[in-house]
Amino acid sequence: MKQKIVIAGGSGFLGQALAEYLAKECEVVVLTRHPSPSCPHGREVGWDGRTLGDWAKELENTVALINLAGVSVDCRYTAKNRRLIMDSRIDSTRVLGEAMVRCLQPPKVWLNSSTATIYKHTYSAAWDETGEIGATAEAKDAYSIEVATAWERVFNEAKTPRTRKVALRTAMVMGHGRNSVFPVMRRMIRLGLGGQMGDGRQYMSWIHEVDFCRAIEWLIAREEVSGVVNLAAPNPVTNAEMMRTFREVCGMPFGLPAAKWMLEIGAVFLRTETELIIKSRRVVPGRLLREGFQFKFSEVRMALEDLEHGGEMSAGKMPA
Ligand SMILES: NC(=O)c1ccc[n+]([C@@H]2O[C@H](COP(=O)([O-])OP(=O)(O)OC[C@H]3O[C@@H](n4cnc5c(N)ncnc54)[C@H](OP(=O)(O)O)[C@@H]3O)[C@@H](O)[C@H]2O)c1
Incomplete structure (x- = not known):
């Protein structure tokens, strides 16, 4: 009999990539607010x-519970959106903890989403799991840090003596699915708008969707690993380098840069926040590397070339 894995909030970009990846070996159950009878990868x-x-x-006798539920942060941080972003993460984590307590045979491991954004804005130090946490006025990230720390606090407070817990501090995942940043950036590059953003010095931490899925599979199997784990490729790059590499991979000879003031105006029209672009996220996978995880895509050029040529995953793939 196949082992069972439950993915809460598994209908989105990461959930569908994971479901596709894990369904080869496991029975996958997705918890969603809008269940469909025709789910391509699982039930x-x-x-x-x-x-x-x-x-x-559904949590009984499962090998793993993975919680990815949460309203997208790619929106204007109005009072209403702030509440939705916070509540969707806190409430889903809290109720999963409550469900776990009632289980006769609870999941062996609970992997709960968090974010690499929890670390302090930095141009110099690369943060592993011991990195500094906190907001800066320059990055305008006070709200994101508040969400991330509250999210992890609720997860840590859940009493699950029979279940190992891992908080996933995930960097920007590069993939083809809906809500992934890759198709958005590729469109900008093709329109000639793929120059550096702001002064281009800010670091971008990233991970290829295949390595995200492989790392989750690896964490499920590694019974000795618990606590906080950074899911990020070992080589974050500056925004200038990311955009230059992206242009080269797409064969685009030029890209108009966007000054910070342009980003501020653009963010209002695109209904998003500049923090997502301006904050310098230099996050590295300290624990994954120390414990021997092997990345398939450790350099951004390798990741972008793979995705530009179609990538391995099919879940939610957008047309090229
Ligand atoms: N993608 C990234 O690069 C990245 C990086 C770091 C962290 N993360 C975190 O990883 C998680 C998954 O990311 P994603 O890119 O897969 O996001 P996504 O595509 O937006 O999917 C999020 C999922 O959350 C569920 N959801 C939304 N609002 C909810 C609510 N109010 N209550 C319960 N469930 C709700 C949705 O499921 P239904 O609508 O079907 O119920 C959806 O499947 C998120 O928490 C995100 O913050 C993502």
């Missing part, structure tokens, strides 16, 4: 992300 079960219900039975 969908309804929940509301807030209250206990029949869905909780």
Whole structure:
């Protein structure tokens, strides 16, 4: 019999990539607010992300629970959106903890999403899991840090003596799925708008979707690993280098740069926040490397070339 894995919030970009990857060896159950009978990779079960219900039975006798639920942060941080971003993460994590307590045979491991954005804006030090946490006025990231720390606090507070817990501090995942940054950046590059953003010195931490899935599979198997783990490729690059490499991979000889003031105006029209672009995220996978995880895509050029040529995953793939 196949081992069972539950992915809460598994209908989105990362959830569908993971479901596709894990369904080769496991039975995958996705918890979603809008279950569909025709789920391509596994079975969908309804929940509301807030209250206990029949869905909780799905956690019995599973090898892993992976929680990816949360409203997208790619929006304007209005009071309403702030509440949705925070509540969707806190409520889903809290109710999963409550469901776990009621399990006769709870999951062996619970991997809960967090974010690499939790670390302090930095141009110099590369942060592994011991890196500094905190907001800076320059990065305008006070709200994101508040969300990330509250999210991890609720996860840490959940009492699950029979279940190993891992908080996933995930960097920007590069893939083809809906909500991935890759198709958005590629469109900008092809329109000639792929120059550096701001002064281009800010670091971008990233991970290829295949390595994201492989790292999750590896963490499920490694019974000695618990606590916080950074999911990021070992070589973050500056924004200037990212954009230059992207242009080269796409065969685009030029790209108009965007000054900070242009980004501020553009963000209003695109209904997003400049923090997502301006904050310098220099995050490295200290624990994954120390414990012997081998990245398939450790350099950004390798990752971008793979994705530009189609990539391995098919979940949610956008047309080239
Ligand atoms: N993508 C990245 O690069 C990245 C990087 C770092 C961290 N993360 C984190 O990883 C998680 C998954 O990311 P993603 O890119 O896969 O996001 P996504 O495509 O937006 O998917 C998020 C999932 O959350 C569920 N959801 C949304 N609002 C919810 C609510 N109010 N209550 C319960 N569930 C809700 C949605 O499921 P239904 O609508 O089907 O219920 C959806 O499947 C997120 O928490 C994100 O913050 C992502």
